[in-house]
Amino acid sequence: MRTLLLTIVAAAACHAQAPLPGQALPQALFELREMDMHLHAGFERQVDMNAWIDLAIADGRRVLVLLDHLELYRPSRKAREYKAGYPLGSEGHKALMADFDAVAKRPGLIVFKGWEIFEGELDTGVEPEPMRLAEVIGWHISPNSAGNAPDGRSLIRRVRQIMEIQKRFPVPMIVFHPFDMRLEKVQRAARLQGRELKTLTAADYRFFQPGEQQELIGLLAGSSVYFEIGNGTARYFQDPVCRQALIADIRPLAEGGVQFTASTDNHSLANAKVPFRPEEYDQALGVTVFNTNTIVRELLALRAKRAANRN
Numbered sequence: 001m002r003t004l005l006l007t008i009v010a011a012a013a014c015h016a017q018a019p020l021p022g023q024a025l026p027q028a029l030f031e032l033r034e035m036d037m038h039l040h041a042g043f044e045r046q047v048d049m050n051a052w053i054d055l056a057i058a059d060g061r062r063v064l065v066l067l068d069h070l071e072l073y074r075p076s077r078k079a080r081e082y083k084a085g086y087p088l089g090s091e092g093h094k095a096l097m098a099d100f101d102a103v104a105k106r107p108g109l110i111v112f113k114g115w116e117i118f119e120g121e122l123d124t125g126v127e128p129e130p131m132r133l134a135e136v137i138g139w140h141i142s143p144n145s146a147g148n149a150p151d152g153r154s155l156i157r158r159v160r161q162i163m164e165i166q167k168r169f170p171v172p173m174i175v176f177h178p179f180d181m182r183l184e185k186v187q188r189a190a191r192l193q194g195r196e197l198k199t200l201t202a203a204d205y206r207f208f209q210p211g212e213q214q215e216l217i218g219l220l221a222g223s224s225v226y227f228e229i230g231n232g233t234a235r236y237f238q239d240p241v242c243r244q245a246l247i248a249d250i251r252p253l254a255e256g257g258v259q260f261t262a263s264t265d266n267h268s269l270a271n272a273k274v275p276f277r278p279e280e281y282d283q284a285l286g287v288t289v290f291n292t293n294t295i296v297r298e299l300l301a302l303r304a305k306r307a308a309n310r311n
């Protein structure tokens with residue numbers, strides 16, 4: 001019985017690593033580092049848009065989701081602190097999207113337009129008008145929210161909320177950086193307690209309780225909700241204990257068919273200097289090139305269908 005079970009588990013894992021039908025031609029797939037499904041290119045941009053995009057291209061990018069934090073377009077002190085100027089409100093949303101349209105004309109680049117929206121808006125209500133301008137929406141899972149660090153229960157709750165709101169805004173949605181935000185918050189809490197980080201165990205870092213990964217796999221099957229594995233992961237991967245926890249949390253999801261994205265989450269020139277080598281962690285996490293191309297294919301298909309509907 002045990003042998004049979006092991007064989008089934010091994011076969012399932014093997015199956016998950018294989019490309020799906022229609023994903024077999026390497027020519028039809030972007031390499032991990034060619035995709036950045038989360039590049040900030042609005043208020044926080046420190047250089048001219050073309051210079052900013054040149055940096056991404058120089059490091060190998062060919063597919064970009066350009067976005068900004070939606071809350072920066074609301075009246076607050078924060079937006080005025082940034083160098084790049086956009087009007088607030090609806091004028092700003094349109095100006096940003098027009099800038100992204102201009103980038104999309106650059107040869108050799110595929111550009112999708114998006115927003116990053118604070119997860120709390122899933123509780124308090126969203127701003128519909130700018131959301132209708134986006135081809136893709138990412139939900140910012142924050143280590144600054146009140147309460148505990150993000151975990152399996154909070155993620156399952158957010159996924160249900162995202163699937164609900166997706167009925168009103170039918171675009172692919174990404175849960176941004178859930179896993180590294182937990183690690184950040186766990187380490188921050190340890191420091192506040194005067195605890196040395198090297199005393200933290202994989203169990204302290206682990207995101208999921210037993211059964212939660214299976215619940216998520218079931219919830220996400222056949223959905224258009226993706227999880228981000230951002231370049232923030234690279235830093236945690238250098239710590240063997242964090243690495244062990246990340247693999248235990250993420251690999252079973254990938255093998256169970258959950259879809260992931262590859263991204264930098266770059267905001268600044270300093271971020272852009274950090275090399276983007278997602279294969280260095282994605283391979284151990286079981287996040288393949290086939291898996292991460294799914295969102296690109298979906299976005300291209302949606303764009304093609306919109307164009308066909310216009311003709």
Ligand SMILES: [Zn+2]
Nearest residue numbers: 038040116265
């Ligand atoms: Zn971001």
